[in-house]
Amino acid sequence: MAQDQPILELRNVVSAYGRIQALKGISLKVYPGEIVTIIGANGAGKSTTLMTICNIVKAVQGDVMYKGERINGVNSDLLPAMGLCQVPEGRRIFPRLTVMENLDMGAFFRKDNAGIKDDIERVFDLFPKLRERRKQLGGTLSGGEQQMLAMARSLMSRPKVLLLDEPSMGLAPLLVQQIFNIVKMINEQGVTVVLVEQNANLALQCAQRGYVLETGNVVMEDEAGKLLENPDIRKAYLGE
Known part of the structure; x- marks a missing residue:
């Protein structure tokens, strides 16, 4: 795949919960090797994206x-084997399985036992x-x-693209910084x-580019550093 071709792209995507439109025709591009963040208020459509x-x-x-x-309509269970994996909001691990069993579940479709063993060591590192x-x-x-x-567990599927939904939610500040450092290492x-x-502050410090969502619309996109300096963004999302 050419470097100038997005690895992931949304083109005028509309999605809805019943009659309520959650995304109102959003477009965004993610290029190989990037960290791209999506920021916005609660209910803006970030997780829905x-x-x-x-x-x-x-x-x-x-x-x-x-x-x-085009992957519209591809069953979500098939996507990890294609290299597209989501870490959902609220973690959703298997609480009654051990840590090792949870990791094994992340590699459930793989047959390369030696590679799985290597990846377990990699995630433990x-x-x-x-x-x-x-x-x-x-x-x-x-x-x-x-x-x-x-x-x-998501890394055990050897993703090309990792979709991370609210990884810092409910965590102590020290742990939040640790999680963001690990996101950079994964990248x-x-x-x-x-x-x-x-x-938004930590997300924009971590990412190369960002998209700002408001009520299901992309209202701004730019390099993360420029969004961090933008007075409107600082006022709306950084509490200034």
Whole structure:
């Protein structure tokens, strides 16, 4: 795939919950190797954007393109094997499975046992706490550890694109910084990241580019550094 071709693209995408339009014709592009963040107030359509990419919420209009192919209608269960994986809001790990069993679930479609073993070591290097807790049930982990497990489980599918939905939600400030550092490390290992995040300040510091959503519309897009300096953005989303 040519570097100037987006790995992920939304073209005039409309999606709805019943009769209520959540996305009103949004377009965005994500290029290989980027961290792109989507910011906006609660109810702006940020999480809906990720769920529409994964076909959990149906796009009623427009095209969702991945690696140049239209993926509208592709079953969400098939997307991880294609390299497109979401870490949903609220973590959604398997609470009654151990850390190791959760990681195995992330690689459920893979047959390369040696590669799976290598990847388990790789995620334990990224998340040393999980190595210590590997025999512990997921439901007994702290909130921060569950977030780490959700991210680690997604990495076990060897994603090309990782969709991260509110990774800092409910975490202590120290842990939030740690999670964002890990997001950068994942990106440096060659994974393209789409980051939906309430903490606009940290998200824009982490990303290369950003999109601002308001009530289902993209109202602004720019380099993350320029959005951080934009007085309207600072007033609306950074509490200034």
